[in-house]
Amino acid sequence: MMESRGLDQTEALTSLFWSIRLDQDARWRAEPLDVWKARIVSLVPQAEGWLQQIETGDQILTARYGDVRQWSWHKEGLVLLGDAAHAMSPQLGQGVNLALRDASTLAQCLERYPMSEALARYSAARRLQLTYYSWATRGLTPLFQSDFDGLALPRRWVFRTLQHLPPARWAMTRTMAGWVGR
Numbered sequence: 023m024m025e026s027r028g029l030d031q032t033e034a035l036t037s038l039f040w041s042i043r044l045d046q047d048a049r050w051r052a053e054p055l056d057v058w059k060a061r062i063v064s065l066v067p068q069a070e071g072w073l074q075q076i077e078t079g080d081q082i083l084t085a086r087y088g089d090v091r092q093w094s095w096h097k098e099g100l101v102l103l104g105d106a107a108h109a110m111s112p113q114l115g116q117g118v119n120l121a122l123r124d125a126s127t128l129a130q131c132l133e134r135y136p137m138s139e140a141l142a143r144y145s146a147a148r149r150l151q152l153t154y155y156s157w158a159t160r161g162l163t164p165l166f167q168s169d170f171d172g173l174a175l176p177r178r179w180v181f182r183t184l185q186h187l188p189p190a191r192w193a194m195t196r197t198m199a200g201w202v203g204r
């Protein structure tokens with residue numbers, strides 16, 4: 023669950039993400055909403071008030087995601103940015119950061135170089151960061167979204183331990199801030 027403010031900075035907004043496999047979506051939608059709400063309240067009792075606002079399944083959107091992998095993000099006269107270039111699981115929450123960085127890098131390349139060179143410069147400049155985040159996301163997704171419960175304990179142990187080791191904490195913070203490979 024994520025709290026934020028609207029663009030006018032006054033209205034408080036809450037986003038609730040419930041992660042399930044796409045092939046379970048129809049089954050989940052066929053269940054009474056109260057069963058789902060009771061499950062959430064058992065995990066996060068603070069959610070009870072917010073959940074009262076959800077009265078029908080139509081208020082809940084199904085957001086899909088998939089992996090898009092490329093080794094280069096341009097061809098002559100064609101360039102890819104954002105999810106079209108590198109959609110990935112929202113595991114590290116970097117999709118918007120990466121898309122904005124793509125846009126600013128492309129703008130700088132177009133400003134400095136002729137089109138024939140600018141797109142190749144853009145692909146080259148984005149390679150390190152995009153490769154790092156797509157591999158890190160792909161590597162972490164099975165740990166966080168697997169159906170195999172046996173992974174939960176090692177995951178908790180590893181990440182709880184790593185956060186107390188300064189070099190690992192430094193690397194994890196930079197990763198979550200979108201700074202690696204800038």
Ligand SMILES: Cc1cc2nc3c(=O)[nH]c(=O)nc-3n(C[C@H](O)[C@H](O)[C@H](O)COP(=O)(O)OP(=O)(O)OC[C@H]3O[C@@H](n4cnc5c(N)ncnc54)[C@H](O)[C@@H]3O)c2cc1C
Pocket residue numbers: 039085086087103104105106112115116117118119121
């Ligand atoms: C469940 C979920 C949670 C996420 N959480 C986070 C997060 O916490 N932090 C984060 O940074 N990122 C998150 N992301 C990823 C983030 O949403 C994307 O990386 C980001 O929106 C990519 O921006 P984009 O502009 O490339 O693509 P989009 O935001 O998908 O924009 C593409 C636009 O093009 C439009 N379009 C498509 N086809 C056509 C067409 N033929 N003609 C005209 N228009 C068209 C679409 O309607 C859309 O408006 C999440 C994604 C999902 C699915």
